[in-house]
Amino acid sequence: MYDLIVFLALLALGYFFGRVAESRHFKSIREREQQLASVLAFSERLPPPSSTPRRVALVGGSVVVSVDYFKQVAAGLRSIFGGRVMAFETLLERARREALLRMKQEAADLGAAMVVNVKLETSSISKGNKGQVGAVEVYAYGTALIELA
Amino acid sequence: MLVSNIEIIPGKRISKHLGLVQGNTVRTKHLGRDLMAGLKNIFGGELKGYTELLNDAREEAIQRMTQQAEAMGANAVINVRFSTSSVTAGAAELFAYGTAVILE
Numbered sequence: 001m002y003d004l005i006v007f008l009a010l011l012a013l014g015y016f017f018g019r020v021a022e023s024r025h026f027k028s029i030r031e032r033e034q035q036l037a038s039v040l041a042f043s044e045r046l047p048p049p050s051s052t053p054r055r056v057a058l059v060g061g062s063v064v065v066s067v068d069y070f071k072q073v074a075a076g077l078r079s080i081f082g083g084r085v086m087a088f089e090t091l092l093e094r095a096r097r098e099a100l101l102r103m104k105q106e107a108a109d110l111g112a113a114m115v116v117n118v119k120l121e122t123s124s125i126s127k128g129n130k131g132q133v134g135a136v137e138v139y140a141y142g143t144a145l146i147e148l149a
Numbered sequence: 150m151l152v153s154n155i156e157i158i159p160g161k162r163i164s165k166h167l168g169l170v171q172g173n174t175v176r177t178k179h180l181g182r183d184l185m186a187g188l189k190n191i192f193g194g195e196l197k198g199y200t201e202l203l204n205d206a207r208e209e210a211i212q213r214m215t216q217q218a219e220a221m222g223a224n225a226v227i228n229v230r231f232s233t234s235s236v237t238a239g240a241a242e243l244f245a246y247g248t249a250v251i252l253e
Contacts, residue, residue, distance in 0.1 A: 014193065053160055065196070
């Protein structure tokens with residue numbers, strides 16, 4: 001009985017705080033994406049040809065995002081029936097967009113107008129702990145091209 | 150030392166190719182941060198402590214890589230890649246590798 005109350009309380013806390021944190025995060029991501037829209041990111045391997053001299057620099061951004069309790073339980077239930085795990089899809093989307101934004105921010109601070117050869121790397125950390133998905137890390141990196149005026 | 154993850158640096162020619170250089174570091178976080186992360190696992194959200202830790206570790210991996218390149222007499226590392234793997238529970242390895250070259 002006691003366990004059930006703790007479980008439900010954790011579930012409610014996770015659902016409520018997780019929801020709020022997620023919608024707030026998405027809002028801030030959308031805002032910053034607007035601000036940084038002038039920095040272009042390409043997955044092209046080579047920079048486009050240009051006659052003006054340019055300097056290059058490695059830029060990157062990383063973020064570690066944790067799942068909340070509700071998502072963990074929801075995903076656990078999902079794995080019984082199979083199918084799309086919406087809870088984790090939004091988590092990973094948040095992490096990727098955030099990492100890209102941080103990379104763009106670093107490029108913008110250097111005065112770059114574009115980032116080429118962007119790679120995204122995802123790894124799950126603290127997976128080893130028993131029974132928990134823990135957190136995912138996303139690292140986005142690329143080469144910023146800085147025009148020398 | 151120029152570090153980049155593209156193969157050709159615009160406006161520069163590679164005069165000598167020196168081979169692969171690499172740098173790695175294995176890091177773990179202290180117990181306090183682990184506890185905080187455990188709490189965060191209920192509420193969700195960004196684990197700032199871990200983000201910082203991994204950023205520092207990545208910097209160090211890059212630094213070790215460039216040191217190795219310097220020792221070879223290179224002035225640039227191109228085509229840099231990163232890789233992360235968790236060795237055991239609570240420890241992560243950050244690995245950076247690339248090609249050391251001499252640019253004109």
